[in-house]
Amino acid sequence: MATTLLKPALGRTIGQGYAFPSGHTGGATALGLVAALLLVSLVRPGRAGGLTMLAVGASVAGGCVGAAMVAADAHYPTDIVGGYCTAVVVVLGGALVLDALSWRGRSGVRRGGADRPRA
Secondary structure, eight states, X not given: OHHHHHHHHHOOEETTEEOSSXXXXXXXXXXXXXXXXXXXXXXXXXXXXXXXXXXXXXXXXXXXXXXXXXXXXXXXXXXXXXXXXXXXXHHHHHHHHXXXXXXXXXXXXXXXXXXXXXX
């Protein structure tokens, strides 16, 4: 939805349609990130392992779809980067907001590090 709203505002086209940022790449990257976030919450691999899982999930899903879009001449390479970055900001930003809200809901106020489980 974020890429759909951004396209007319930015106005970059390819052929007859808006191109920047790539919605296909954004959607695939978002799915890869959500799947990786769910996997991290189950496995609890630690900070380095979790970051690696997120990077791999986003890069594999977004990279494959993005490469296909460029190969099909449906997008410029920079459209792919824009879609990828949009997905990362929206998904990880949303995850941070949800995490903060869940911690506030448990006690009414946010507590510091000792009460919070390590990621």
